[in-house]
Amino acid sequence: MGSTVIIKGSSKRKGNTQKIIDYLNKDNDFDVIDLLDYTIGPFDYEFKNSNDDFLPLMEKVISQYDTIVFATPVYWYNMSGTMKIFFDRLSDLLHYRKELGRQLRGKKMAMFSNSGENDLKKGFSMPFLESANYLGMHYLGDTHSWFTGDDIAQEAKKNIDLFSEKIL
Numbered sequence: 001m002g003s004t005v006i007i008k009g010s011s012k013r014k015g016n017t018q019k020i021i022d023y024l025n026k027d028n029d030f031d032v033i034d035l036l037d038y039t040i041g042p043f044d045y046e047f048k049n050s051n052d053d054f055l056p057l058m059e060k061v062i063s064q065y066d067t068i069v070f071a072t073p074v075y076w077y078n079m080s081g082t083m084k085i086f087f088d089r090l091s092d093l094l095h096y097r098k099e100l101g102r103q104l105r106g107k108k109m110a111m112f113s114n115s116g117e118n119d120l121k122k123g124f125s126m127p128f129l130e131s132a133n134y135l136g137m138h139y140l141g142d143t144h145s146w147f148t149g150d151d152i153a154q155e156a157k158k159n160i161d162l163f164s165e166k167i168l
Helices: 016-024 054-064 083-089 099-105 125-135 156-168
Strands: 004-008 030-034 069-071 108-115 136-146
Touching: 004 016, 016 069, 016 099, 016 108, 016 136, 016 156, 030 054, 054 099, 069 083, 069 099, 108 125, 108 156, 136 156
Parallel strands: 004 030, 004 069, 069 108, 108 136
Antiparallel strands: none
């Protein structure tokens, strides 16, 4: 093992989040999982969604990767709804499939976000950092990117380059 996966949680397949992933992954150093390719229902205390794609996806992620990087656009000052549902489902690994959840201990987590402007609000990364802490993962950090027209802003590209050094 020793490899890295980017888990993309955007509502748009070929939007700005994908542009950041393409820039970050220009040397194909990482695998990419697009959550739009999976059917993942919301968390349910009775685990009624246990037969959807979440648990098989997590089995794959946990068995194949040491570093998990979450990629999300900023929607209404928060992670995307797609990413939020995924994060809520981590609760399955704390109750329904504890043995699988325990295997996250010692793995690494990072996050990058993006929006149209350099306007990320303080505290955006808190759910990622605290989830990593709770799960016993090592949080490698995060970065935010923004755009000038259709292109990634130059300053944001510098931040992405620094970020990539942390997660390699």
